[in-house]
Amino acid sequence: MNFHVTGLNHTTAPVEVRERLAFAPERLADAVAGLRNAEGLLETMVLSTCNRVEITATADDACDARDRIETFLSVYHNVERDWLRPYLYHFTGTDAIRHLFRVAASLDSMVVGEPQILGQLKSAYETARTAGTLSSTLESILTSAFRVAKRVRTETEIGQSAVSVSYAAVELARQIFGSLDHRKVLLIGAGKMSELAARHLARAGASDITVTNRSPAKASSMAEIFNARTVPYESFHTALNNSDVVITSSGAPHFVLTCESMRPVVHARKGRPMFLIDIAVPRNIEPSVNSLDGIFLYDIDDMQKVVESNMLVRQAEAEEAERIISEEVARMMQRLQQRGAAPLIVSLQQQLEATRLAEMERMRARLAPLTPEQRELIDVLTRGILNKIAHGPISELRRLAASPDGADGLEALRRAFRLDGNDTK
Amino acid sequence: MQEMSVFWLRAAVVVYSLGLLHAILTILRREERFFPPAFTAFLVGATLHGVSITERWIHKGRLPVDNFFESIGLCAFLLATSFLFLHWRYEFRSMGVFLFPLVFLMTMLGGMEAPVNVWSSTQVRGAVLLAHVSLVMLGYAALLVTALASVFYLIEERRLKQKITSKLFLRLPPLSTLDGIITRAMGAGFSLITIATILGIAWAQREGQRDWITQPRILISLATWALCLLMVFLRTSVGWRGRKAAVMALMILGCSALTWAAKVFLKPS
Numbered sequence: 001m002n003f004h005v006t007g008l009n010h011t012t013a014p015v016e017v018r019e020r021l022a023f024a025p026e027r028l029a030d031a032v033a034g035l036r037n038a039e040g041l042l043e044t045m046v047l048s049t050c051n052r053v054e055i056t057a058t059a060d061d062a063c064d065a066r067d068r069i070e071t072f073l074s075v076y077h078n079v080e081r082d083w084l085r086p087y088l089y090h091f092t093g094t095d096a097i098r099h100l101f102r103v104a105a106s107l108d109s110m111v112v113g114e115p116q117i118l119g120q121l122k123s124a125y126e127t128a129r130t131a132g133t134l135s136s137t138l139e140s141i142l143t144s145a146f147r148v149a150k151r152v153r154t155e156t157e158i159g160q161s162a163v164s165v166s167y168a169a170v171e172l173a174r175q176i177f178g179s180l181d182h183r184k185v186l187l188i189g190a191g192k193m194s195e196l197a198a199r200h201l202a203r204a205g206a207s208d209i210t211v212t213n214r215s216p217a218k219a220s221s222m223a224e225i226f227n228a229r230t231v232p233y234e235s236f237h238t239a240l241n242n243s244d245v246v247i248t249s250s251g252a253p254h255f256v257l258t259c260e261s262m263r264p265v266v267h268a269r270k271g272r273p274m275f276l277i278d279i280a281v282p283r284n285i286e287p288s289v290n291s292l293d294g295i296f297l298y299d300i301d302d303m304q305k306v307v308e309s310n311m312l313v314r315q316a317e318a319e320e321a322e323r324i325i326s327e328e329v330a331r332m333m334q335r336l337q338q339r340g341a342a343p344l345i346v347s348l349q350q351q352l353e354a355t356r357l358a359e360m361e362r363m364r365a366r367l368a369p370l371t372p373e374q375r376e377l378i379d380v381l382t383r384g385i386l387n388k389i390a391h392g393p394i395s396e397l398r399r400l401a402a403s404p405d406g407a408d409g410l411e412a413l414r415r416a417f418r419l420d421g422n423d424t425k
Numbered sequence: 426m427q428e429m430s431v432f433w434l435r436a437a438v439v440v441y442s443l444g445l446l447h448a449i450l451t452i453l454r455r456e457e458r459f460f461p462p463a464f465t466a467f468l469v470g471a472t473l474h475g476v477s478i479t480e481r482w483i484h485k486g487r488l489p490v491d492n493f494f495e496s497i498g499l500c501a502f503l504l505a506t507s508f509l510f511l512h513w514r515y516e517f518r519s520m521g522v523f524l525f526p527l528v529f530l531m532t533m534l535g536g537m538e539a540p541v542n543v544w545s546s547t548q549v550r551g552a553v554l555l556a557h558v559s560l561v562m563l564g565y566a567a568l569l570v571t572a573l574a575s576v577f578y579l580i581e582e583r584r585l586k587q588k589i590t591s592k593l594f595l596r597l598p599p600l601s602t603l604d605g606i607i608t609r610a611m612g613a614g615f616s617l618i619t620i621a622t623i624l625g626i627a628w629a630q631r632e633g634q635r636d637w638i639t640q641p642r643i644l645i646s647l648a649t650w651a652l653c654l655l656m657v658f659l660r661t662s663v664g665w666r667g668r669k670a671a672v673m674a675l676m677i678l679g680c681s682a683l684t685w686a687a688k689v690f691l692k693p694s
Contacts, residue, residue, distance in 0.1 A: 176585060178599035270664025273600055294667050296585050309590035 001042065001137065003336075004065040005096040006073075006088060007054030010110045013087035021077050021084075023048040028124075029131045031076060036133040038068040043138035045128035047103075049120045051110050056100060058137050066090045097141060098329045104149040106159070107321055113158040113314045118149050137339075141332065148328045155324060158317040161310035166196040168306045169277050169298075170204050173245055176275050176296055181205035186243035188212055188236060188257075189250030190222040193279045197247050202226055206245065212236040214250065237261065241268045247277045248284035258286040266292050279303065334402045341401030344410070345394050347419040352386050393417065430484065433477035434498060434536040440470035441532055444525030449619065451522050452612040452657050460518055467525060471505040474532060478502055493638055498535025501528045523658035526619060530650070533623065534638065537630050544631060553628050560621035565681050567614030568653075572678035574606040575671035582667060604666060607674060615657045622650045642687040649680040 008021065023031050023046055035044045035055065040063025047054045055073070059065035070088065074081040091099045102108045106117050125142050128134050134142070153159055162168040170180070177183055183206040187194050190213040198209060209228035213219035219230045231239050240246065240262075250256055257276070265274070276297040278285040283299055290297035298306075360382065370378070397413060400406030413419070447463030450456070478499060481489040489495040508524045511517045544550040581597045583589075597603075625646060629637045637643065656673045659665040665673065 172585070174599060175581075176600050178601045271666030271670070272664075273604075273667070290586060293669070298588065302588050305588065306590055 001058055002061055002065070002092055003096045003137070003141065004057050004059060004069070005054055005091045005099050006057075006066055006069040007047070007052060008087045008089065009052035009054075009108065012089055017087050018051065018053065020079065021053045021073060022050075023053065028127050032128050032133050033131045034076070035069070035072050036131075038072055039063070041065065041068055043128075043135045044133045045124055045138065045142070047121060047124040049117065052103070052108075054103070056096075056138065056142075058135075065092075094329060094333055097332050098325060100141065100145050101148045101325045101328060101332075102322075104145040105152040105321055105325060106149070107152075107318055107325070111163050112311075112318050113160075113163070115153075115159055118146070121149075122146065137336070140335070144328065144332050148325060151328070152321045152324055156317040156320045158314055158321055161313050163307055163310050163314065165279070165300070165303045165307055166193065166200050168303050168310070169197040169245075169247070170200045172277075172296075172298060172306065173201060173206075173275050174204070176273050177244060179205060182207060183244040184208040184210070184242055185245045185247065186210045186212070186236070186239050187222065187228075188246065188248040188284065189252075189280060190215075190218040191249035191279070194247045194249035195222060195225065197277060197279070198226060201245060210239050210243070212239070214252075237265075240265045243274070244272075245275045245277070247279065249280045250284050251280070252284060253282060255286045256284045257289060259288045259292065262289050262292055262295065266294055269294065277303070337402045338398050341397045341410070344397055344401075344414065344419050348390060348393060348397070348417055351417065351419065352390055356382050356386055430477045430480040431536060431539060433473045433480065434532065437470045437473035437477060438529065438533045438536055440466045440473060441525070441529040443467070444470070444521065445529045445619065448522045448525045449612075449616045452615060452661055453609075455608075455661070457518065460521060463521065463525065464512070464518070467505065467521075467528075468509065470528075470532075471502065471509060474498075474502045474505060492538065494535050494538035497531050501531035501535060504528050504531070519662035522661050523654060526654055527651070530619075530622070530626075530647075534626065537626065537638070541631050550628075550631075553624055557621050557624040557628055560617045560624065564614050564617035564621055565685065567610045567617060568674075568678050568681050570610040571607050571614055571674045574603050574610060575674040578603040578607065578671045579668060582671075607670065608660065611657060611660065611674065615653050618650055618653055622646060642684075645680075645684050645687040649677070649684045652677050652680050 008018065010018070013021075025048075028046055028048065032044055032046045035041065035046065035057070040060045041057050042060065043058040045056045047056065053073075055069045057065055057069065059068070069090075070081055070084065073079075073088075074084055099108070104118055104121050106113050106115065109117050121142075125134070125146075129139075162171040173180055173183070180201060183201075185198060185201055185206045185208065187198055187209065190211060202209060209223075209226045210231055211219045211223045211226075211228050212231045212233050213222070214233050216230065216232070219233075222228070223230045240257075246257075248256060271294050273294045273296065276285055276289065276295060278297065278299040281300060285297055285299070287297070287299070289295055360378070393413060397410065400409040400413070403409075443466035444463045447457075447459040450459050478489060481495070485491075488499070490499055504524060505528045508517070508520060508528075511520065577597055578600065581600055581603060584591075584597075585600070598606075626643075629640075629643055656665075656670070656677055659673065660670055
């Protein structure tokens with residue numbers, strides 16, 4: 001039996017291809033069950049997200065799994081195989097396990113370290129399990145993948161820093177205010193970026209949002225999104241004293257907040273810190289405002305630098321994550337190989353037990369009549385002797401199964417004990 | 426006649442102590458609901474204080490400013506009446522956090538002219554000394570926490586101002602958390618040092634010679650306490666936070682170290 005992953009992602013296929021090959025969530029269970037019916041495929045799972053479509057399967061050694069999966073994708077999505085093939089990658093055995101672990105740990109994601117992929121993978125796993133297309137091997141590999149992803153998140157800081165401007169705003173606000181619960185946010189201008197940043201801040205607990213814009217209609221429509229208040233653009237300065245976070249994205253060609261206009265605000269706030277995020281181009285806030293006590297001003301370039309720095313941190317952490325994955329892949333392979341020795345071990349145990357029972361039967365006539373306690377005692381005694389004798393060969397079987405050049409040793413043991421266990425690969 | 430003057434002065438100290446209590450509660454709990462009773466007590470205290478000074482004035486036939494104790498007592502009275510006037514005219518209640526403790530301590534010093542050389546028992550003497558030393562140590566520990574949090578505040582503020590993204594600094598707590606630590610530790614430090622100073626003065630008066638008040642270690646202790654009071658006032662009332670407050674906290678830690686050194690090395694002559 002072998003393990004396969006075939007699919008495409010954001011690095012191998014453009015969005016037009018990815019959307020063509022995506023599986024609708026409501027049809028995923030049928031698709032995964034249909035795939036399982038392909039000849040030679042033993043277990044199947046389909047992962048379909050906006051950035052990747054992947055089919056994970058175990059198959060008979062004799063089965064050309066790649067061919068089966070490509071045929072399935074081509075038929076299911078009604079596309080030519082020749083059109084499809086250049087976008088697909090295919091991994092087998094160790095490489096497939098490594099790939100699955102990397103996907104689960106978000107090392108293969110467009111934004112390295114993003115947390116959604118693990119949830120999507122778990123959802124795909126649940127769908128496959130419900131559809132009955134998983135068995136012990138794939139189940140074991142997938143649960144290991146979840147464990148590895150958790151280990152990577154715990155032992156590295158791969159997912160701890162913001163890699164989008166809007167989320168970086170939340171992260172910086174947290175470094176200033178700690179909890180953002182009940183913090184007051186003022187949006188000057190109703191741009192898309194400020195909406196996104198405000199959305200993140202609101203999710204983080206900043207419940208009191210005020211919007212101002214040159215166009216009152218735009219201000220009102222954004223205020224509706226956040227259940228916020230609006231203030232007239234001409235008098236927004238009055239709202240500054242009570243605002244902890246100010247996001248400016250107005251199209252004004254001049255500074256709307258200057259050092260002069262912010263000095264009374266600083267005084268009125270009695271030194272309470274204030275976080276100003278200027279994501280407008282041209283900028284809305286005079287840069288020297290940052291020099292005022294308690295004011296922290298970040299413009300779009302500053303935010304971008306924070307994001308880039310965080311990206312570098314994630315890349316550095318990704319190296320550590322790769323090391324963890326290599327370690328876990330080796331462990332997984334060892335486990336899978338040891339599982340291959342199971343039929344031989346069972347066969348050996350059965351043979352020894354049969355011998356023990358036969359010998360017990362043969363000796364029964366020669367022994368004086370035994371009480372049930374005595375029979376029980378002899379049973380325990382003979383089983384104990386057999387277990388002790390079998391321990392060595394069973395350990396050796398496991399070791400040889402996990403070793404890459406253990407085939408000869410296994411064969412020797414098979415012959416020595418006249419075992420009929422099947423495939424050990 | 427002079428005894429009555431001292432009696433009124435000590436009565437004033439007792440009543441002024443309610444103002445000190447208000448200041449400590451305001452610093453520790455950030456609420457001013459105890460101001461009305463404290464202000465009433467302060468008014469009564471100032472009246473008793475005025476009676477004491479008037480009696481002494483009549484007794485001596487001139488303004489009682491002959492020595493340090495009389496001068497500081499009069500100075501405290503002038504501060505008290507100035508505050509009462511300012512509050513009546515401008516509702517200046519935030520100044521109470523600064524003036525109530527200051528007037529209390531100055532009046533207390535003013536009432537210590539008459540030497541007292543006896544302790545009611547050796548146990549009381551030992552207990553007062555132990556309480557003084559323990560409170561001073563706890564107060565210094567709180568000030569040390571204030572100073573450390575202030576250093577971290579300055580580092581974190583600098584990082585955020587200069588947009589430094591080094592991972593090392595990300596381990597520091599948020600600015601607001603550090604600010605909260607500074608406020609609480611400073612409030613606790615001030616309260617402990619205030620009580621320790623009161624006990625210390627009482628102890629020094631009984632233990633020291635006639636010129637106990639002019640000893641450098643006593644004067645340095647009082648100066649440190651005054652600086653501490655100024656810091657808590659600037660923080661709670663004027664709203665000093667951030668860099669200014671952090672620098673001030675570090676200065677006070679320096680003064681506390683100086684006070685400790687003075688206590689260790691400057692033995693009473």
